[in-house]
Amino acid sequence: MSIVFRDFLLYAYFVIAIVSAAGGSKIGFSAVFVLFILLCAYFPLLKRAERRSRDMGLSVVILLWVPKFFAELMLFSAGERIRGRWKKAYEIHLNPAVVKTFETKEILQMLERDLLLIYQKMQGDLLLWRTSFPVPARIRAMIRGNGNAFWKKGDWFIPPFPLTSRDIDRKGARIGAFLIEHKNVLL
Structure with missing residues (x-):
């Protein structure tokens, strides 16, 4: 299917x-x-998706593929526009088993490592997220310095698929997207 x-x-x-x-x-x-x-x-x-993410070497991030139509609908519902074309779109989810096992500081280090690994391996892909979990400072700086990214308070208009919105504090939720282009400079 x-x-x-x-x-x-x-x-x-x-x-x-x-x-x-x-x-x-x-x-x-x-x-x-x-x-x-x-x-x-x-x-x-x-x-x-969990198996593919693990095979890619990710420790805390699970990448869930999103059809292009739904990715565009999510961006439209957020009132944002991403310039450029992307090959595939993925939603970033945190592995709940890992989040329950480690402290926040350790999870942030693993999350930063995973996101940098994704940045290196997934040229031309769009990453989408909705989270109340802190985003590592280095990644926030990449988002702010990029014209093809956004990160803001709020929620997607489209409801999440069942069982994917794990432990999200809706009041502190932020949504965002990032088009991976290697012309972006890593800090």
Whole structure:
């Protein structure tokens, strides 16, 4: 099952659920539909993303692929524009097992190392995030000094896929995007 089809099914479920709640019918169909989506599409995708990130050498970051249409929709909903073209878009997620195991200072060091590794290996890709976790100072400086990046308070208009918004404090949430181009200078 393709990821675009999976996303279509997810948003179709939300529409069906709203219509079902308003009309009082098809509630059973909606429950079966969401179960189908979660079991057949999403959980294998998340495990594959975790494995790919681990194989890439990332210790705390999990990169979840986002279809280009949804990445553009997320940028539009944030009122931001990224100049340039990107090959692929990824959402950055923190591995909850690692976050629970280490102290914040150690996680920040691992996060900085992972993000710099991503920067070296993923030329031409777009990174998207929504987090309440602190971003390492070196990475914030890269974002601020880049015309193809933003980082601001707020949240994406598009709801997160189930089970991906792990431990996010919505009041302190920040969203952002960064187009990796090697003309950007590392500090």
